[in-house]
Amino acid sequence: DTGVSQDPRHKITKRGQNVTFRCDPISEHNRLYWYRQTLGQGPEFLTYFQNEAQLEKSRLLSDRFSAERPKGSFSTLEIQRTEQGDSAMYLCASSRLQRGTEAFFGQGTRLTVV
Amino acid sequence: AQSVTQLGSHVSVSEGALVLLRCNYSSSVPPYLFWYVQYPNQGLQLLLKYTTGATLVKGINGFEAEFKKSETSFHLTKPSAHMSDAAEYFCAVSGNTGNQFYFGTGTSLTVIP
Numbered sequence: 598d599t600g601v602s603q604d605p606r607h608k609i610t611k612r613g614q615n616v617t618f619r620c621d622p623i624s625e626h627n628r629l630y631w632y633r634q635t636l637g638q639g640p641e642f643l644t645y646f647q648n649e650a651q652l653e654k655s656r657l658l659s660d661r662f663s664a665e666r667p668k669g670s671f672s673t674l675e676i677q678r679t680e681q682g683d684s685a686m687y688l689c690a691s692s693r694l695q696r697g698t699e700a701f702f703g704q705g706t707r708l709t710v711v
Numbered sequence: 712a713q714s715v716t717q718l719g720s721h722v723s724v725s726e727g728a729l730v731l732l733r734c735n736y737s738s739s740v741p742p743y744l745f746w747y748v749q750y751p752n753q754g755l756q757l758l759l760k761y762t763t764g765a766t767l768v769k770g771i772n773g774f775e776a777e778f779k780k781s782e783t784s785f786h787l788t789k790p791s792a793h794m795s796d797a798a799e800y801f802c803a804v805s806g807n808t809g810n811q812f813y814f815g816t817g818t819s820l821t822v823i824p
Binding site for chain 1: 757812
């Protein structure tokens with residue numbers, strides 16, 4: 598069990614550019630989550646996969662954001678035409694299917710849009 | 712719908728003093744409750760969780776929390792604060808389907824030597 602891995606850890610991009618983040622969950626975990634966290638706030642839900650199916654997406658999520666989880670393994674989160682307001686920590690987490698199981702978090706990708 | 716309210720965005724305690732971080736939840740179904748800790752520029756690490764059974768749950772690093780259904784609370788305590796406890800603490804709730812974890816806004820704990 599190597600934990601949840603996220604890449605890159607830090608990303609600085611110019612406004613208007615596209616960025617893509619990768620998350621490798623714990624191998625036996627069926628569920629994968631993406632959260633966004635800004636300074637002084639708790640993690641905000643973005644989207645959720647069960648295996649390869651994206652089952653839920655936050656209504657607050659702009660259509661500039663898209664996530665995939667091909668083959669139910671790793672996941673990518675893409676932000677198109679980045680804006681300064683997208684600057685945040687993007688957290689990935691994974692969990693088993695059982696009720697009440699906890700989510701295991703990666704160390705996050707810090708995005709700065711300049 | 713589920714939600715969590717953490718009272719007190721900043722808590723300061725002296726080293727060796729009791730730590731009490733407050734969490735109240737709202738849930739239309741029996742909740743699963745969690746406390747996570749986050750150190751600067753790091754992800755979240757689970758401290759403890761309540762699912763069913765004993766309402767007093769013990770976690771890592773000497774922390775514990777008590778589920779009180781009548782008060783819809785899940786407060787986090789530690790008898791004696793240590794300098795290494797300084798961090799951000801998040802309470803979270805999930806429902807039966809487990810498809811989302813709803814987090815509070817966090818409490819920043821400062822430990823004064």
